[in-house]
Amino acid sequence: MISISLYVHFPFCQKRCRYCDFVSYPLTSRTEHQAYLALLQRELSLQMEKNVLQGRELLTVYFGGGTPSLFEAGDFALFLEEAKKFFPFRDLPEITIEINPEGFDIEKLTAFKKIGINRVSVGVQSFDHWRLNILGRWVSLHFLTDLFAEVRKTFSSWSIDLMYGLPGESLDLWQRELEQALEFDPPHLSIYNLTLHPSVPLYAFWKKHPRLFPSPEFEALVWEWIVRRLKKEGYHHYEVSNFARPGFECHHNLRYWNNDEYLGLGVSAWSYISGKRRKNTSSLKNYRQRLAKGELPIVFEESLSPSRKLGEKIVLSLRKNEGIPREFLYAWGKIERKEKHRIIERLIQEGWLVEVDGYLRLSPKGFLLANQVCAELIDSA
Amino acid sequence: MSSMNWIRNFAIIAHIDHGKSTLADRILEICHAIPKGKMREQFLDRMDLERERGITIKAKAVRLQYFSPGQKREFLFNLIDTPGHVDFSYEVSRSLAACEGALLLVDASQGAEAQTLAHAQVALAQGLVILPAINKIDLPAANVERVEKEIETILGSNHLPITLVSAKHGTGVEELLERIIEYIPPPQGEKTPHLKALIFDSLYDPYRGVLPFIRVVDGEIRRGMRILFFSTKREFEVLGVGVFTPEMQEVECLGPGEVGYIVCNMKNIQDSRVGDTITSADHPISQPIPGYRKAKSMVFCGFYPVDSERYEDLKEALEKLQLNDASLHFEADFSEALGFGFRCGFLGLLHMEIIQERIEREFSVEVVATAPHVVYRVLDKRGEVLEIKSPRDFPSPGEIEEAEEPYVEVKIIVPSAYLGGIMELCQGRRGTFKDMIFLEENSVLLTYELPLAEILLDFYDRLKALSRGYASLDYEFVGYRPARLVRVDIFVNRERVDGLSFISAQDNAYYRARYLVGKLKNLIPRQLFVVSIQAAIGGKIIAREDIPALRKDVLQKCYGGDITRKRKLLEKQKEGKKRMKAIGKVRIPQEAFLAVLKSEP
Numbered sequence A: 001m002i003s004i005s006l007y008v009h010f011p012f013c014q015k016r017c018r019y020c021d022f023v024s025y026p027l028t029s030r031t032e033h034q035a036y037l038a039l040l041q042r043e044l045s046l047q048m049e050k051n052v053l054q055g056r057e058l059l060t061v062y063f064g065g066g067t068p069s070l071f072e073a074g075d076f077a078l079f080l081e082e083a084k085k086f087f088p089f090r091d092l093p094e095i096t097i098e099i100n101p102e103g104f105d106i107e108k109l110t111a112f113k114k115i116g117i118n119r120v121s122v123g124v125q126s127f128d129h130w131r132l133n134i135l136g137r138w139v140s141l142h143f144l145t146d147l148f149a150e151v152r153k154t155f156s157s158w159s160i161d162l163m164y165g166l167p168g169e170s171l172d173l174w175q176r177e178l179e180q181a182l183e184f185d186p187p188h189l190s191i192y193n194l195t196l197h198p199s200v201p202l203y204a205f206w207k208k209h210p211r212l213f214p215s216p217e218f219e220a221l222v223w224e225w226i227v228r229r230l231k232k233e234g235y236h237h238y239e240v241s242n243f244a245r246p247g248f249e250c251h252h253n254l255r256y257w258n259n260d261e262y263l264g265l266g267v268s269a270w271s272y273i274s275g276k277r278r279k280n281t282s283s284l285k286n287y288r289q290r291l292a293k294g295e296l297p298i299v300f301e302e303s304l305s306p307s308r309k310l311g312e313k314i315v316l317s318l319r320k321n322e323g324i325p326r327e328f329l330y331a332w333g334k335i336e337r338k339e340k341h342r343i344i345e346r347l348i349q350e351g352w353l354v355e356v357d358g359y360l361r362l363s364p365k366g367f368l369l370a371n372q373v374c375a376e377l378i379d380s381a
Numbered sequence B: 001m002s003s004m005n006w007i008r009n010f011a012i013i014a015h016i017d018h019g020k021s022t023l024a025d026r027i028l029e030i031c032h033a034i035p036k037g038k039m040r041e042q043f044l045d046r047m048d049l050e051r052e053r054g055i056t057i058k059a060k061a062v063r064l065q066y067f068s069p070g071q072k073r074e075f076l077f078n079l080i081d082t083p084g085h086v087d088f089s090y091e092v093s094r095s096l097a098a099c100e101g102a103l104l105l106v107d108a109s110q111g112a113e114a115q116t117l118a119h120a121q122v123a124l125a126q127g128l129v130i131l132p133a134i135n136k137i138d139l140p141a142a143n144v145e146r147v148e149k150e151i152e153t154i155l156g157s158n159h160l161p162i163t164l165v166s167a168k169h170g171t172g173v174e175e176l177l178e179r180i181i182e183y184i185p186p187p188q189g190e191k192t193p194h195l196k197a198l199i200f201d202s203l204y205d206p207y208r209g210v211l212p213f214i215r216v217v218d219g220e221i222r223r224g225m226r227i228l229f230f231s232t233k234r235e236f237e238v239l240g241v242g243v244f245t246p247e248m249q250e251v252e253c254l255g256p257g258e259v260g261y262i263v264c265n266m267k268n269i270q271d272s273r274v275g276d277t278i279t280s281a282d283h284p285i286s287q288p289i290p291g292y293r294k295a296k297s298m299v300f301c302g303f304y305p306v307d308s309e310r311y312e313d314l315k316e317a318l319e320k321l322q323l324n325d326a327s328l329h330f331e332a333d334f335s336e337a338l339g340f341g342f343r344c345g346f347l348g349l350l351h352m353e354i355i356q357e358r359i360e361r362e363f364s365v366e367v368v369a370t371a372p373h374v375v376y377r378v379l380d381k382r383g384e385v386l387e388i389k390s391p392r393d394f395p396s397p398g399e400i401e402e403a404e405e406p407y408v409e410v411k412i413i414v415p416s417a418y419l420g421g422i423m424e425l426c427q428g429r430r431g432t433f434k435d436m437i438f439l440e441e442n443s444v445l446l447t448y449e450l451p452l453a454e455i456l457l458d459f460y461d462r463l464k465a466l467s468r469g470y471a472s473l474d475y476e477f478v479g480y481r482p483a484r485l486v487r488v489d490i491f492v493n494r495e496r497v498d499g500l501s502f503i504s505a506q507d508n509a510y511y512r513a514r515y516l517v518g519k520l521k522n523l524i525p526r527q528l529f530v531v532s533i534q535a536a537i538g539g540k541i542i543a544r545e546d547i548p549a550l551r552k553d554v555l556q557k558c559y560g561g562d563i564t565r566k567r568k569l570l571e572k573q574k575e576g577k578k579r580m581k582a583i584g585k586v587r588i589p590q591e592a593f594l595a596v597l598k599s600e601p
């Protein structure tokens, strides 16, 4: 049976973080939430009419945002009911929700669990007040301690999101961040770089005070320490910025890296179905209008050309620890085998790639320069 | 008397930005040349680049009908708006050859500047009547009295009366036009079958071929006539004649003193040499009009397509641009590091910059330009004289008997407060002091002789910096002088990059090499491996820096399955790489090639 995943986007937040360039609308009334939910259901049934998706096995569901945790458990229950009508599943799918701890009502956790959500991902970003402040966020350690105690009680699979590359970082400070996270003993951690789009307030800050931000050398140092430390704790570095205890990988994210199909619902959601990448409108108003007219809210669609497909395959596979089969690289693309061989051998010799059982993987040093190494491999494809 | 009495041919000359094109606007308006609603500022600056940069690049002729309230009759004006920038001085001198008079415009707030003087001297030398005017009198910073003194120093005490104008507001422009009629003489010419006309410019039109712009001196030119070009001895049939209104408009004929263009099915722009004389093939004259110096390329550099497969496109672009710009030179060139390209000659740095920009913009060919340099002359040990148009061809120290480099006479006008700093600058650039005159209490005209190479080496930027922007500069080639020169080679990862080689006075070579190597370290993006940069003279390393290897990329989260964003990032990165030239495995951006021209921070 062909499988599928669902990504559902909730474009509402209590307030705007200073580094964020996602589509998000300020928190609104309960009625508007319910209205949005109705739109999601409408979109789902429209998608089912226009795409031949019926009968696929639903493997994962991801409620992302924005801040989906502003919604009530009942909302998600309603949505899941609807989804089950279209997609059968054998085992219970992995159903994740993103939680923004700021202003979160801890009581909701049990309710989430009850309606079938079985994984939560908590966007902490940092435990340090000053750094949270810079990001435009606020949450106390005291609250987080309570929150994670409850999370651990309720869920076996959960994750903490942390961010590095923030102003005023020191190795010492970062060690404290990670040690703090480890105290909560999360089965999964996502650790990624701060990236700033020119439209966000923190970008202007960075322009003005670039020296407050850590250098790539320093980030490399921090990163190497993180990787070592987590390995020692028994975490498995299964993707560029994701770490998990064995068996606690995020299956939903893995589907992205594996190039498996997923249907995205909601404002500005992405889908990948039948070799096509699609994006929904980023405007809530437009989303509403299009659905009212019985149209799909798609604003961008591309059928991947063979070379792009290949490029994506390389990028996505190398993000994962298992890597990409060498033979696959030989089998595809325009360049002669001999030339490819030369490039691959050079990358191995220079220590960017390692080969394990016919699979090419990024070395620890290669992980740090994943973009560069991918670019060279794509050039060779 | 003939109708020539009612003709006035004049050019507007001035330093850059003193308001020539704006004054031309007012004159066009008074003569009702442009329909209402079509008028825009600096109407005659029509090229995109001219409009964007707000400067005139090409001189432009316009024929106007002016009704004089004073004389109560109509006059025919041929006005030429000229560029002010030093690179385009040759445009001014050839425009002046088509005129009897020149309006010398001086900005009331800036005072006389280097090209005010240079252009006035050319006009005087050509025997033109100079009608001075002070512009921008509306500005609060206007200092008319001071500028009057300067004009007197430049033109002498018996100069014509100075008109005070504001080209922006139109103040004084009518008075100026009446003075043009009064003081600028009508053309002197004869109605004879012996046609004598001067080519002062030309244009390439894809449909009609090369159109020479001419000023008729004697006789008439009309459709059907056969004409002879003096210097090439080639004959053509006149298929049409016209004038600029400023649009091109066909007319019956052009008589003595008149200015216009001719159509003669000419394919090759070299056949219409600016400064050449046209005569009637049936009734030729025996002596041509004394021509003027051909514009000579002073500055050379290499142009290489970023994408080597676009060599042919680059060639086509240069050929097309040359059709309208006889001062652009190019010949095929091959660089070990940069591949196939062209060695190009320009009038100056602005000219080079404009050509590069036009190639990229109008022909979409991206080019890497190497640092501009002058033409050296070397007498080698075998007694042969070599013209060095590329640093690559400069012989090693052992093979040189004597080397020479071009010198220019530099005229700098500077407020006396900054005099000391400027003299130090000239001294430090191997200059020889020649002369110093006070144009007015606070403004000095300095004359130095300097190697042209020093001018290319950010001299202008330093001059401006040392004078808070007040100093201005004009220069003219005066000849070759012996010099002690060496070639400095740059190696990137032990591979010589010939596009980065430069020739330097021996005494400065160390310093310049160290400075350049330091600059390159910052300009060449970090790669996956350590990149070494070395400078050497004849095999001896004199400077070295290493660019550390890249350590880390941004590790991004992939939100909600937005793979496209990730891929686009990579594609953008690839695109950025493409804009750079690959030397072995190292990518070198354009700025690196120009860093050769920076002498100090």
Ligand SMILES: Nc1nc2c(ncn2[C@@H]2O[C@H](COP(=O)(O)OP(=O)(O)OP(=O)(O)O)[C@@H](O)[C@H]2O)c(=O)[nH]1
Binding pocket: B014, B015, B016, B017, B018, B019, B020, B021, B022, B023, B042, B054, B055, B056, B057, B082, B083, B084, B085, B135, B136, B137, B138, B139, B165, B166, B167, B168, B169
């Ligand atoms: N205030 C004031 N500004 C003026 C006047 N005349 C010209 N300008 C301004 O001076 C600037 C330069 O004017 P242009 O007419 O382009 O000068 P130009 O001499 O043709 O310059 P080039 O062709 O580049 O040598 C423009 O911004 C004009 O608006 C004037 O009478 N008063």
Ligand code: SF4
Binding pocket: A012, A013, A014, A015, A016, A017, A020, A021, A022, A024, A065, A066, A067, A100
């Ligand atoms: S909570 Fe998330 S989506 Fe909302 S503003 Fe902050 S970073 Fe952006």
Ligand SMILES: [Mg+2]
Binding pocket: B020, B021, B022, B045, B055, B056, B081, B082, B083, B084
């Ligand atoms: Mg102008």
